[in-house]
Amino acid sequence: MTLFKNIALIGGLLLMVLTAYGQQGKTYKEKSDPEATKILKNLKQIYGKFDGLSIDYELELEYGEDKEIQKGNIYQKGEKYRIDNNGNIIINDGEKVLMYIRKQNELQVNDIVPDEEQPFTPAKILNIDENDKEFIYVITGEDSKGYKIEFKPLDRNSEIMKIRIRVNKAQTEIRSVKIFSDDGSRMTFIVKSIKNVKETSGSFKFDKSQYPGIREIDLRD
Template structure:
């Protein structure tokens, strides 16, 4: 679940920043390149998202494989290289120096140093963009009806045929250029839907919001991983 929630967070941030590099890719002579219309839309989304100093989102993650369906609500906050993800099963917090993962049912706290790649993605958007540019190309899939209104649909397809993902589809509001939903199609027939139910730009977030009070968890329930 931790991996899933981080994928959700990275996907949301990456969509807003992807076009900055794919614009150059679309103009190159590469055989695999993103089409100009998708890049044009993503470029506008990028300009908007890149202007935010902080973001807060209410999410609904849906997991389904044809046999079962699970919906997981969550709240996400991002500010620079700091993030906070609160779901029904766990609370994940990083202040850029320390990661805290609190497993709610087990009442267990895991403390670790952040993965350098994770920190780099948030502190340096260019690295996040390059990671998506390396693995995916984008294509405009037309307009679709989403909750009663017409929205842009853009697909990201992996360059690697052996990728675990078949495609990622993103729905973008035509007026506000906000990302509304991200759908991840897994080759193992498990599909993920990440719906942004509420988005707040530039909220005022305290330092304490990106800290975990370790004194609230007994020492015997605290595990230091590194």
């Protein structure tokens, strides 16, 4: 997977875990663990009250014996989101997607891909109750620190083998999200903080004046 695909994927999945609970999806609920559903419902009730969700994280990327650690922030409100990962930025402002590649000092402008073609967008993830054929999930462990819940995709061709999340004992905080990919790579999102942050005028804007010499490429149709 590319850097931006990694960032967008794991960021979207983290948002899914924080907000997912199938209210209408009979297939989803029947195949999933009712106790896990209760935990996810509780998380959604807590984070659903936020004006905007700001998550500081540490990202561990493992490829065989190689390991890389990155840090960043995700800010999400409704269908809009901003991801800043080690200076690489993705912004969905509701009309287009901006991707800033720090190494090239390049800004790419893209159309928003329809949800059905991009299954892990925040917009679709926040309505996972309408997409109840994506995953099944069960509690796979419990100790003094909390719970482990594993998500498995129903699509056998998915690049994701499984997702493992850890929730604290009080069922009020998510601690980490780990993704196991079919290429053997592992990505672990360690949540450092989750805050209720209101949107500002610059939340979903990219200030090109802060990047002298930036190259902009419009890739929209």
